[in-house]
Amino acid sequence: MPTVATFPSIRTEIGGVAVTELAKQYGTPTYVYDAAKIIERLNDLRAFDAIRYAQKANSNLTVVDLVRQHGAVVDSVSAGEIHRAFAAGFKPGGEPPAIVYTADIFDKDSLDLVVKHDIHVNCGSPNMIDQLGEVAPGRNITLRINPGFGHGHSQKTNTGGDQSKHGIWHEQLDDCLRRVDRHGVCVSGLHMHIGSGTDLEHLAQVCGSMEQAALEVGRTITSISAGGGLPIAYKEDESFIDIEQYFGLWDTTRKKLEEEFGHKISLEIEPGRYIAAESGYLIAEIRAVKTMGDNKFYVVDAGFNNLARPIMYGSYHPISIAPSSGELDRPMHDVVVGGPLCESGDIFTQEEGGFVAKRSLPVANLGDYLVIECAGAYGFVMSSNYNSKPMAAEVLVKDGAAHLVRERQSYEDLLRGESIPK
Ligand SMILES: Cc1ncc(COP(=O)(O)O)c(C=O)c1O
Incomplete structure (x- = not known):
């Protein structure tokens, strides 16, 4: 293992499977876990x-x-x-x-x-x-x-x-x-x-x-x-x-x-985090790019209903872009990354206390994918149906092949067990 961490700003694959393929096959937002990373971390111990x-x-x-x-x-x-x-x-x-x-x-x-x-x-x-x-x-x-x-x-x-x-x-x-x-x-x-x-x-x-x-x-x-x-x-x-x-x-x-x-x-x-965190990637799609005064926002289709660590703790996650098409070599600029929820705290680039922070990320367009990395621990398990959002799909990548390991929730799942008294 190297002594310090490095993260790419452009990510094209996870465990040998193209991010664009994963997003097309399973939809977004989707959690993807790389089995090899989990095994590597177990072996460390x-x-x-x-x-x-x-x-x-x-x-x-x-x-x-x-x-x-x-x-x-x-x-x-x-x-x-x-x-x-x-x-x-x-x-x-x-x-x-x-x-x-x-x-x-x-x-x-x-x-x-x-x-x-x-x-x-x-x-x-x-x-x-x-x-x-x-x-x-x-x-x-x-x-x-x-x-x-x-x-x-x-x-x-x-x-x-x-x-x-x-x-x-x-x-x-x-x-x-x-x-x-x-x-x-x-x-x-x-x-x-x-x-x-x-x-x-x-x-x-x-x-x-x-x-x-x-x-x-x-x-x-x-x-x-x-x-x-x-x-x-x-x-x-x-x-x-x-x-x-x-x-x-x-x-x-x-x-x-x-x-x-x-x-x-x-x-x-x-350990929990040590084994699972680095294996996990939350893939989302950029659905809006907007400017608010001095801030440029990428608004994606994953929110704190999918990954609560930033809003809960002000946690920092590495973020990369997976271009859906076109040039991989993109200039960098400062952006804020937010989700779709009707709540101003739905920001992935925030610090403890809810202060919005800018992140240097590649220039991206609508339809490009945004990958939130190191999301395998305290990610999906803390997700909710806030704003009546179905929970994301989960996929395991192993030996170069992807397997769906939890279906995305359906709208029927969302309403299961609820009733209106007659
Ligand atoms: C009893 C117990 N064991 C293990 C863990 C795992 O902690 P971590 O994921 O930081 O390794 C926790 C989490 O706080 C815990 O409460």
Whole structure:
């Protein structure tokens, strides 16, 4: 892997398939995932004993199946994600457990499912220990500890510290161990996830907290999870994370615990973004080019109903143009990219706080395609039907061939389940 990211301003193909062909065959907006990128990113992480894919980042069945075929296990944060894991071929049980349910609560469906299928639970609240212990005593569980600090690419993705609802507060471990004893369950694992899209500096701080918590729990611990949070490079010249260095930090912590406890400790990692983000492209068509005072706008047929990260977090995504015809060599100019929604915040080139930003992009015409890159994580999964827009199609490109892996929603799908009382 090169040390810094580069992105093209003109993109003609994805995984060997022409963008124009993809757009013509599947329509726009469409998400396209490049299987080779997902496999490459999984391979980066092989030093860890288990790669537990956080399917919340991209839970398309084909993606979940792909990571399963390449040796990953899976994290599910809801009953729906447990059903997805089953549908993608994961079976409960195994060592490491093929499916782990990680949450701060049980709703009725999730509690029923984990009990019925003996799914390993990562408890994010003391109440979960009681609720599981009452109906399924004697189980092995993992505790998700909030180490008292956190960090994410945005305050909204910071999952540690006292502003966060996630995990068991580190000072309440002793209370949790009493609950564990009361229900005859066993803490076999510890997990810490301080935020999504954080950085190595903050991730490194977690190792010390994990060591301390594991020593407090004692010899029942057989696995530790570093959580997810690995960042990716979304901007030109941003550095890729040094995975070897990161693994080294955790391996040292693991070895210290192995020495202390006298048995093997399995080391898990739980990334979502790192595995899925770079594989994904959202293809849209430019439907209007207009000038508002000093600003030129490309208005495309994808909006924040398809990709919410810019409006949610002010996130930056690389953008390229795929000319539908004519010259590939286009001059650059500054533009704002917006979507079709009846909402002024429907802008892909915005900064946190909603400030519209200009982007240098190739000159493009109506009918050219615009490709929003690094959109494979927290893209489609966060989409909505706002403005009664059907959800986009999803396509997987593998070995130079494209496969439709989710149909575009129809207008019948949009109205399904609704009725007018007589
Ligand atoms: C419990 C848990 N694990 C893993 C992840 C994956 O995070 P990321 O996609 O940043 O790797 C998340 C997301 O915040 C999470 O909440």
